Amino acid sequence: MKQLLTGNEAAAEAAIYAGCRYYYGYPITPQNELINYMSVRMPQVKGTFIQAESEIAAINMVYGSAAAGGRTMTSSSSPGISLKQEGISYLAGSELPCVIVNIQRGGPGLGDISASQADYFQSVKGGGHGDYRVIVLAPSSVQEMADLVYDAFDLADKYRNPVLILGDAQIGQLMEPVEFKKEFRENLPQKEWALTGAKNRNRKIIKSFYPVKGELEVFNAKLQNKYKEIEKNEVRYEAVNIHKADVILVAYGTSARICKEVVRKSHQFKFRIGLIRPISLWPFPSEFIREMSERARCMLTVEMSAGQMLEDVRLAVEGRCPVHFYGRTGGGVPTSLEIIKKIVEIMPKNRAAKTLLQFAEVK
Amino acid sequence: MQAICEKPESFIDTPTHFCPGCGHGIVLRLIAEIIDAWGIRDKTIGLAPVGCSVLAYNYLDIDMCEAAHGRPPAVATGIKRVHPDHFVFAYQGDGDLAAIGMAEIIHAANRGEHITFIFVNNAIYGMTNGQMAPTTLVGQKSATTLSGRNPSNDGYPIRVCELLSVLEGSSYIERVSISSPENIRKTKKAIEKGFKTQKEKRGFSLIEILSPCPIYWRMDAIESMKYIDEKMTRTFPLGIIKDWE
Ligand SMILES: Cc1ncc(C[n+]2csc(CCOP(=O)(O)OP(=O)(O)O)c2C)c(N)n1
Ligand code: SF4
Ligand SMILES: [Mg+2]
Numbered sequence: 223m224k225q226l227l228t229g230n231e232a233a234a235e236a237a238i239y240a241g242c243r244y245y246y247g248y249p250i251t252p253q254n255e256l257i258n259y260m261s262v263r264m265p266q267v268k269g270t271f272i273q274a275e276s277e278i279a280a281i282n283m284v285y286g287s288a289a290a291g292g293r294t295m296t297s298s299s300s301p302g303i304s305l306k307q308e309g310i311s312y313l314a315g316s317e318l319p320c321v322i323v324n325i326q327r328g329g330p331g332l333g334d335i336s337a338s339q340a341d342y343f344q345s346v347k348g349g350g351h352g353d354y355r356v357i358v359l360a361p362s363s364v365q366e367m368a369d370l371v372y373d374a375f376d377l378a379d380k381y382r383n384p385v386l387i388l389g390d391a392q393i394g395q396l397m398e399p400v401e402f403k404k405e406f407r408e409n410l411p412q413k414e415w416a417l418t419g420a421k422n423r424n425r426k427i428i429k430s431f432y433p434v435k436g437e438l439e440v441f442n443a444k445l446q447n448k449y450k451e452i453e454k455n456e457v458r459y460e461a462v463n464i465h466k467a468d469v470i471l472v473a474y475g476t477s478a479r480i481c482k483e484v485v486r487k488s489h490q491f492k493f494r495i496g497l498i499r500p501i502s503l504w505p506f507p508s509e510f511i512r513e514m515s516e517r518a519r520c521m522l523t524v525e526m527s528a529g530q531m532l533e534d535v536r537l538a539v540e541g542r543c544p545v546h547f548y549g550r551t552g553g554g555v556p557t558s559l560e561i562i563k564k565i566v567e568i569m570p571k572n573r574a575a576k577t578l579l580q581f582a583e584v585k
Numbered sequence: 586m587q588a589i590c591e592k593p594e595s596f597i598d599t600p601t602h603f604c605p606g607c608g609h610g611i612v613l614r615l616i617a618e619i620i621d622a623w624g625i626r627d628k629t630i631g632l633a634p635v636g637c638s639v640l641a642y643n644y645l646d647i648d649m650c651e652a653a654h655g656r657p658p659a660v661a662t663g664i665k666r667v668h669p670d671h672f673v674f675a676y677q678g679d680g681d682l683a684a685i686g687m688a689e690i691i692h693a694a695n696r697g698e699h700i701t702f703i704f705v706n707n708a709i710y711g712m713t714n715g716q717m718a719p720t721t722l723v724g725q726k727s728a729t730t731l732s733g734r735n736p737s738n739d740g741y742p743i744r745v746c747e748l749l750s751v752l753e754g755s756s757y758i759e760r761v762s763i764s765s766p767e768n769i770r771k772t773k774k775a776i777e778k779g780f781k782t783q784k785e786k787r788g789f790s791l792i793e794i795l796s797p798c799p800i801y802w803r804m805d806a807i808e809s810m811k812y813i814d815e816k817m818t819r820t821f822p823l824g825i826i827k828d829w830e
Binding site: 244276278282285288290309316417419420421428429430 | 626627628629630633639640642646647648649650651652653656658659660661662663664665666667668671688689691692696
């Protein structure tokens with residue numbers, strides 16, 4: 223059955239479906255619908271809801287419930303996610319599974335409460351201290367929010383690693399029909415590594431501290447091997463109109479929705495525009511982008527930031543074709559017309575002149 | 586021959602990492618004694634803080650969890666909500682609990698979490714080489730108060746027990762010391778009362794233990810014990826501050 227929900231509510235309900243029974247949050251716009259929803263829904267499924275005293279407390283409550291073997295989640299928006307970073311580093315360092323939802327807003331500082339994609343670096347490059355990675359999934363619709371949050375719990379458990387859902391104010395607050403198609407999970411099996419009390423077994427310790435010289439290096443090597451596995455197995459992306467595309471747009475989340483509109487409009491042009499939409503931002507679909515860069519004339523990365531994912535696209539392309547950028551910051555959302563104008567600008571003059579300029583002027 | 590005093594079963598036989606005369610080892614042993622006596626090794630989960638007792642899990646043969654500096658109350662909350670019928674205790678130093686983690690302890694108390702907090706007050710940051718703690722006495726010298734704690738710049742020592750006792754969510758709060766065998770016995774009783782508080786789901790319990798750090802107090806072990814009795818207890822009076830019975 224389809225329901226009309228905001229992305230924030232869909233994230234919450236998907237977590238309940240996935241068997242998450244421990245939620246800890248702290249209010250912040252634009253993710254408030256999520257914490258509000260959880261406060262009602264968790265008691266209904268005999269789960270735990272705590273409005274924590276801060277994002278720092280919330281992420282550490284997550285750490286505790288994860289260590290004790292529960293499926294657990296927290297959510298916030300950019301400034302709150304910054305506060306959680308020490309905790310996320312500890313979770314990664316203790317190999318604890320959990321799901322963290324970031325409904326991004328504009329920054330830096332208090333910024334504003336409108337949509338932004340300026341937390342890409344923070345999400346995929348570490349965010350906290352130490353050599354670690356979190357799996358980052360970026361939905362571009364309410365349905366996809368529900369699907370990815372559900373999968374995130376399985377991925378977190380499979381790799382004993384935090385998974386971050388990277389949305390933005392638009393994805394979080396937009397209402398769309400959504401269906402929860404997957405199994406409603408309850409009473410999941412106990413995790414053999416979790417803290418449950420040392421009953422008829424040796425005791426267990428959950429920690430990230432390796433004070434004996436050399437041990438930490440061995441542990442880090444183990445983490446890096448795990449990350450290689452994740453890079454091998456968990457890349458997700460969507461490719462639209464990609465074959466024989468002259469210009470390939472690369473965008474995720476809200477930006478990708480707008481780029482899809484550009485692709486739709488491009489049927490009127492004399493050349494083809496395609497889109498690569500990374501769904502997993504880490505692991506990043508570098509290989510696919512590299513492959514496509516050998517066939518396209520150029521690429522255009524579109525983001526609601528000053529150019530963050532752009533760096534990963536360029537690293538993937540390694541100069542095989544030019545990689546251009548169009549972005550808006552501070553709550554600005556690119557329009558399809560702006561993107562088309564940018565395409566006109568970057569296309570070789572002779573090809574662009576007749577076909578696109580004319581279109582681009584149309585208001 | 587019958588042994589009168591033995592190593593508790595849930596106390597691990599391993600070389601200590603604590604300095605000579607340190608109080609942490611005594612407190613950890615008391616916890617092990619209680620776990621043995623109550624037969625609750627299989628349903629107890631402990632929290633180790635960041636501080637000199639970060640390696641508490643090297644000594645206690647029970648399931649244990651690390652917590653970031655100051656966050657044991659939040660992590661313990663997360664554990665207790667998953668295992669509401671287990672004994673969950675958090676071991677914390679004064680920097681951990683009363684400086685960086687003050688928000689977490691206040692709110693754990695305010696929620697009346699059924700968790701026992703063992704708060705080792707040595708009036709110093711042991712692990713980071715002896716800086717001022719929130720509980721450092723007025724006039725006490727430390728690496729960051731070389732001429733003694735001066736309230737006009739450094740503020741006053743915080744009385745955690747008194748502070749938490751005004752919250753409706755806190756149930757059992759006592760301040761003890763380990764300055765003598767008699768006081769150590771009282772400390773053990775207080776910790777047991779903390780465990781009883783959570784067993785009966787009476788809410789938040791905290792036992793503050795005045796404990797020596799001879800290294801950064803720049804004293805020998807005997808002088809340190811005297812310092813607790815003669816100096817520390819003037820700022821931090823011993824006794825039950827709040828009780829549910
Ligand atoms: C976020 C963070 N800040 C600072 C530190 C460094 N640090 C480790 S232990 C400690 C103070 C410990 O003092 P206390 O809690 O009193 O424990 P003690 O060593 O005295 O038993 C500090 C500041 C840290 N590990 N993490
Ligand atoms: S520095 Fe102080 S608190 Fe730390 S182990 Fe040594 S004596 Fe104990
Ligand atoms: Mg201390």
